Amino acid sequence: MTSVRELFSLEGKTALVTGGSRGLGLQLAMALGEQGATVLISARKQAGLDEAVAALRAQGIAAHAAVADLADPAAADALAQAAMDRLGQVDILVNNAGAGWAAPAEDTPLEAWDKVMNLNVRGVFLLTQAVGRRSMIPRRAGSIVNVASIAGLAGNPPGTMKTLAYNTSKGAIVNFTRTLAGEWGAYGINVNAIAPGFFPSKMTHGLLNEMGERLAADAPLGRLGGDDDLKGAVVLFASRAGRHITGQILAIDGGVSAV
Numbered sequence: 001m002t003s004v005r006e007l008f009s010l011e012g013k014t015a016l017v018t019g020g021s022r023g024l025g026l027q028l029a030m031a032l033g034e035q036g037a038t039v040l041i042s043a044r045k046q047a048g049l050d051e052a053v054a055a056l057r058a059q060g061i062a063a064h065a066a067v068a069d070l071a072d073p074a075a076a077d078a079l080a081q082a083a084m085d086r087l088g089q090v091d092i093l094v095n096n097a098g099a100g101w102a103a104p105a106e107d108t109p110l111e112a113w114d115k116v117m118n119l120n121v122r123g124v125f126l127l128t129q130a131v132g133r134r135s136m137i138p139r140r141a142g143s144i145v146n147v148a149s150i151a152g153l154a155g156n157p158p159g160t161m162k163t164l165a166y167n168t169s170k171g172a173i174v175n176f177t178r179t180l181a182g183e184w185g186a187y188g189i190n191v192n193a194i195a196p197g198f199f200p201s202k203m204t205h206g207l208l209n210e211m212g213e214r215l216a217a218d219a220p221l222g223r224l225g226g227d228d229d230l231k232g233a234v235v236l237f238a239s240r241a242g243r244h245i246t247g248q249i250l251a252i253d254g255g256v257s258a259v
Helices: 024-032 047-058 074-085 110-139 164-187 204-219 231-238
Strands: 014-018 036-041 061-065 093-094 142-147 188-196 249-252
Touching: 014 024, 014 074, 014 110, 024 036, 024 047, 024 093, 024 110, 024 142, 024 231, 036 074, 036 249, 047 061, 047 074, 061 074, 061 142, 074 110, 110 142, 110 164, 142 164, 142 231, 164 188, 164 249, 188 231, 231 249
Parallel strands: 014 036, 014 093, 036 061, 093 142, 142 188, 188 249
Antiparallel strands: none
16 A cells, blocks of 8 residues: 555656746646656746746756747647657646636627637647647556636626636636546546636736635635645646546635535
8 A cells, every 4th residue: 555645746757837937837836846746837938937947946846947828839739849858758737828808798809719718728738639649648647737717617706707708718628628538548647627716816916906805705715715725736636646536627716616
């Protein structure tokens, strides 16, 4: 019987985390690295990546970075190859990069819809496919963790957000996760998703300034998400502790989606 400490260890593993230079992505990369994984983070801007890599290395984490704009369909294949070149293989893929757009449905322009869908859905598909082909399927092993959202589990209460494109994209990621888990289980690949609630980030800054107190009060736990609240879930899904878990969506939202 394997000890719990060993089950949650990621020593000797490699991880690719998109959107990993700040916010939730950096929290996820930090968690994987703290458990022993060598981490490669990607984002659109080199300066942010340099700061994040320095922060990771300051914690003793083996960290690398690659610039990639996954809204560009060619970027996914290039990033997958860069990960193979730097890491040798990709054991863990965390699809975190994403974009949002707030506007009434009737006023949402096509360019906004396409921006959200191209990054949040198409980019996830293309990168997952590229990593699967290069590393996970040939080795018949791997863990994929998609970052969905509680916005993909339901609509928005009246008087709150107007984010049709974002909610739709995250709903797509929920069923992308379930469907891919059904297909790639035959290769020994686990595919799961975390669905964060409201966490402080660049994307949510304006919203939380406007109604953060109300959103916290509406949560059964009476709080917003914090700097450590995603760490346990991503390590569970990425490690041997979660090897019999696939196709699942875990809401990390202080209980918002339960009531």
